[in-house]
Amino acid sequence: MSNQTKIIAEEGKQELFMVRAFDLPVHSLFKAYTDPELLVQWMSNNHSQMQVEKLENKSHGSWRFVHTDKAGNTYCFNGVIHAFQAPQRIIRTFEMENPGGNTGVQLEFLTFEELSDGSSKLTIQTIYKTSQDRDNMIKYGMEKGANMAHNRLQEVMNSLK
Numbered sequence: 001m002s003n004q005t006k007i008i009a010e011e012g013k014q015e016l017f018m019v020r021a022f023d024l025p026v027h028s029l030f031k032a033y034t035d036p037e038l039l040v041q042w043m044s045n046n047h048s049q050m051q052v053e054k055l056e057n058k059s060h061g062s063w064r065f066v067h068t069d070k071a072g073n074t075y076c077f078n079g080v081i082h083a084f085q086a087p088q089r090i091i092r093t094f095e096m097e098n099p100g101g102n103t104g105v106q107l108e109f110l111t112f113e114e115l116s117d118g119s120s121k122l123t124i125q126t127i128y129k130t131s132q133d134r135d136n137m138i139k140y141g142m143e144k145g146a147n148m149a150h151n152r153l154q155e156v157m158n159s160l161k
Contacts, residue, residue: 003020003021003022003023003154004020004147005018005019005020005143005146005147005150006018006019006020006143007138007142007143007146009134009135009138012131013131013134014127014128014129014130014131014133014134015125015126015127015128015134016125016126016128016134016137016138017123017124017125017126018122018123018124018126018142018146019121019122019123019124020121020122020146020150021115021119021120021121022119022120022121022122022150022153022154022157023119023154023158024119024120024154024157025114025118025119025120026087026088026112026113026114026120027087028120028157029087029112029120029122029153029157030086030087030088030112031087032153032156032157033090033110033112034055034057034086034090036052036055038156038157039052039055039065040052041152041156042149042152042153042155042156043065043067043149043152044067045148045149045152047069047070048067048068048069048070048075049067049068050065050066050067051065051066051067051068052064052065053065053066054078056081057081057084057086058081058084059081059082059083059084060080060081060082061080061081061084062078062079062080062081063078063079063080063081063092064076064077064078065077065078074098075096075097075098076096076097076098077094077095077096077097078095078097079092079093079094079095079105079108080092080093087112088111088112088113089109089110089111089112090108090109090110091107091108091109091110092107092108092110093105093106093107093108094106094107094108094126104128104129104133105129106126106127106128106129106133107126107127108124108125108126108127109124109125109126110122110123110124111123111124111125122150
């Protein structure tokens with residue numbers, strides 16, 4: 001498996017899968033998704049800075065992230081963590097708070113898998129209210145954005161080795 005994030009979306013379905021292999025042990029990949037300091041490092045970019053306002057890494061916890069772009073515009077995201085099983089799985093909701101591009105609440109299943117060579121694989125299954133909502137997210141550049149973020153995640157974690 002190459003180290004590119006792939007989006008798999010079957011026509012007419014409300015779900016998609018995002019799959020990526022990382023040259024990291026599974027515990028490091030899981031930490032990158034659950035440590036607020038690490039999240040800020042790989043989810044911020046040249047266009048916006050991210051702030052973790054809340055991240056309760058537990059079942060029935062909640063989270064809220066705020067991105068601020070160079071013009072001062074803020075984009076807020078939040079959700080509820082339904083299941084938290086370190087370092088294998090997170091089940092959570094995802095919602096954009098800002099109007100315009102809002103596709104409603106999504107349900108995400110994040111699975112962290114250790115591979116035989118010591119690397120890891122992340123699979124994110126996302127379920128949308130409608131197939132049109134899902135297709136709109138893909139049109140907004142989801143694959144490009146996911147690759148940028150995941151490339152940055154790999155870079156940040158490599159710098160900590």
